[in-house]
Amino acid sequence: MKKQQLISTVVKSGLWLIAGFAILSVAYQPTTAQTPDGSFHNPLNTFEGADPWLTYYDGFYYLSTTSGTSQLYMQKSATLSGLKVAKQELIYAETDPSRCCNMWAPEFHLLDGPDGKRWYFYYTAGTNGTLDNQHSHVLESAGTDPMGPYTYKARIFDPANDGYSIDGSVMQLNDNLYFLFSSWTGDFQKLYIAPMSNPWTLSGSRHLLTQSQYSWEKVGLNVTEGPEALQHGDKTFIIYSASFCATDDYKLGMLTYNGGDVLDTKSWDKSPEPVFQRSDENSVYAPGHNGFFKSPDGTEDWIVYHANDNPGDGCAGKRTTRVQKFTWNADGTPNFGVPVSITTDITNPSGDTGNDPLPQRLPVPGVRFASFADPTKFINHFSQRARVSKLGEPAGDFEFVIREGLADPKAVSIESKNHPNSYLLNRNGNVWLAQFDGTDDFNTAATWWQKPGLASPDALSFESFVKPDAYLINVNGFLNVKAPTTDAEKAAATFVMSDVKE
Numbered sequence: 001m002k003k004q005q006l007i008s009t010v011v012k013s014g015l016w017l018i019a020g021f022a023i024l025s026v027a028y029q030p031t032t033a034q035t036p037d038g039s040f041h042n043p044l045n046t047f048e049g050a051d052p053w054l055t056y057y058d059g060f061y062y063l064s065t066t067s068g069t070s071q072l073y074m075q076k077s078a079t080l081s082g083l084k085v086a087k088q089e090l091i092y093a094e095t096d097p098s099r100c101c102n103m104w105a106p107e108f109h110l111l112d113g114p115d116g117k118r119w120y121f122y123y124t125a126g127t128n129g130t131l132d133n134q135h136s137h138v139l140e141s142a143g144t145d146p147m148g149p150y151t152y153k154a155r156i157f158d159p160a161n162d163g164y165s166i167d168g169s170v171m172q173l174n175d176n177l178y179f180l181f182s183s184w185t186g187d188f189q190k191l192y193i194a195p196m197s198n199p200w201t202l203s204g205s206r207h208l209l210t211q212s213q214y215s216w217e218k219v220g221l222n223v224t225e226g227p228e229a230l231q232h233g234d235k236t237f238i239i240y241s242a243s244f245c246a247t248d249d250y251k252l253g254m255l256t257y258n259g260g261d262v263l264d265t266k267s268w269d270k271s272p273e274p275v276f277q278r279s280d281e282n283s284v285y286a287p288g289h290n291g292f293f294k295s296p297d298g299t300e301d302w303i304v305y306h307a308n309d310n311p312g313d314g315c316a317g318k319r320t321t322r323v324q325k326f327t328w329n330a331d332g333t334p335n336f337g338v339p340v341s342i343t344t345d346i347t348n349p350s351g352d353t354g355n356d357p358l359p360q361r362l363p364v365p366g367v368r369f370a371s372f373a374d375p376t377k378f379i380n381h382f383s384q385r386a387r388v389s390k391l392g393e394p395a396g397d398f399e400f401v402i403r404e405g406l407a408d409p410k411a412v413s414i415e416s417k418n419h420p421n422s423y424l425l426n427r428n429g430n431v432w433l434a435q436f437d438g439t440d441d442f443n444t445a446a447t448w449w450q451k452p453g454l455a456s457p458d459a460l461s462f463e464s465f466v467k468p469d470a471y472l473i474n475v476n477g478f479l480n481v482k483a484p485t486t487d488a489e490k491a492a493a494t495f496v497m498s499d500v501k502e
């Protein structure tokens with residue numbers, strides 16, 4: 001495009017020049033900040049952080065979360081915040097088709113086995129292609145290392161009621177071991193308890209522990225699941241997750257043991273109100289499926305749980321792992337408080353000298369990218385594919401945040417405004433919106449060199465970090481990555497950025 005044509009085009013398109021200077025002149029404010037020493041921010045991961053189990057043992061924290069696959073993983077770190085960058089170590093992979101798939105709700109408990117203390121790793125798994133065959137399983141470690149190696153030990157079930165069984169956990173009370181789990185009966189997913197003769201065998205049938213009875217336990221579906229024993233002084237509690245996990249109102253309830261027959265539901269008094277739930281003020285939704293751990297010096301009690309950043313994020317990979325300290329009320333019951341915001345500086349557990357290895361992502365106003373070639377069309381994402389089309393709903397699909405480049409802070413990465421931690425990513429020449437996974441491949445494919453527009457220096461073009469001379473480009477309404485050669489292609493690879501008025 002000749003210079004004269006270019007000027008007339010820019011002038012003809014009205015405000016682009018002003019908008020361009022106004023926008024381009026905005027020096028990119030840092031979009032991250034370092035957390036103060038001795039503190040960290042939630043979450044501990046940015047995807048697939050559901051149903052977390054976290055414990056501190058022999059100088060290290062260990063964390064495992066729902067994988068949803070045929071593999072189980074464990075992370076190990078000397079500091080709590082170090083779990084954010086700790087490698088996901090594979091500790092078990094299953095090939096038996098009867099229990100191959102959909103692995104959920106990992107928990108690992110150090111219990112007395114026939115050859116001494118062993119880690120018993122409880123988890124839920126089923127068959128490929130369906131969730132109807134989810135059952136409770138347990139692995140046994142070779143020694144006392146939580147990293148394993150592990151061997152498959154058993155499927156845990158009550159022969160008289162052998163069916164759907166998830167979220168298995170164990171509780172030691174009155175010198176006995178009990179298995180806690182959740183199962184459907186009619187329209188209710190109920191909590192059950194059964195006695196155990198050893199960490200992998202039930203010694204009696206299951207008994208009802210509780211089922212949804214209050215409205216706050218019935219949001220979406222009548223669900224009580226994720227039972228977790230908590231003991232303090234002479235009191236024993238079972239903290240459980242209530243309501244459908246895909247709703248924002250997934251939350252924690254509490255049963256208090258009143259001293260009767262442990263297997264009798266009447267021995268467990270239910271709190272009429274939830275004990276931990278969403279905080280719209282802190283942008284924490286669907287907090288639940290928790291665990292408990294102690295600080296390194298054993299003086300503090302902490303809760304680990306999963307939650308979503310946004311309403312409607314559902315019961316899938318967007319659930320991330322969060323932790324916070326909790327206290328005890330005068331009556332001996334736990335006080336979990338309110339789920340803290342991801343912008344809160346959380347002081348390390350007592351005895352933990354770590355510093356947050358990741359900078360905090362600051363809230364940054366959104367921007368839109370209009371096509372220079374057709375100002376009525378904007379970059380957006382639809383079913384994870386990046387497109388260039390007319391503005392539509394949800395408006396958030398057309399809004400992005402420019403962050404420091406994941407592969408090079410001098411470059412940029414383009415994060416979705418309504419899907420935090422998801423970035424525009426080059427995948428074989430097509431651009432997708434993909435959730436950050438911490439790998440180098442992701443970081444390089446989601447990093448771009450921001451340059452003056454190929455069709456207008458007052459606009460912008462984005463050159464691939466991994467493929468020099470290839471740019472983000474509109475091809476028939478889809479965002480691709482290729483080297484523009486014609487004036488039309490240069491215009492299709494040129495975009496005008498504008499702030500989104502909050």
Ligand code: AHR
Nearest residue numbers: 050066104105225226245
């Ligand atoms: O996250 C997978 C399953 O979803 C968990 O095991 C259960 O608590 C929830 O229903």
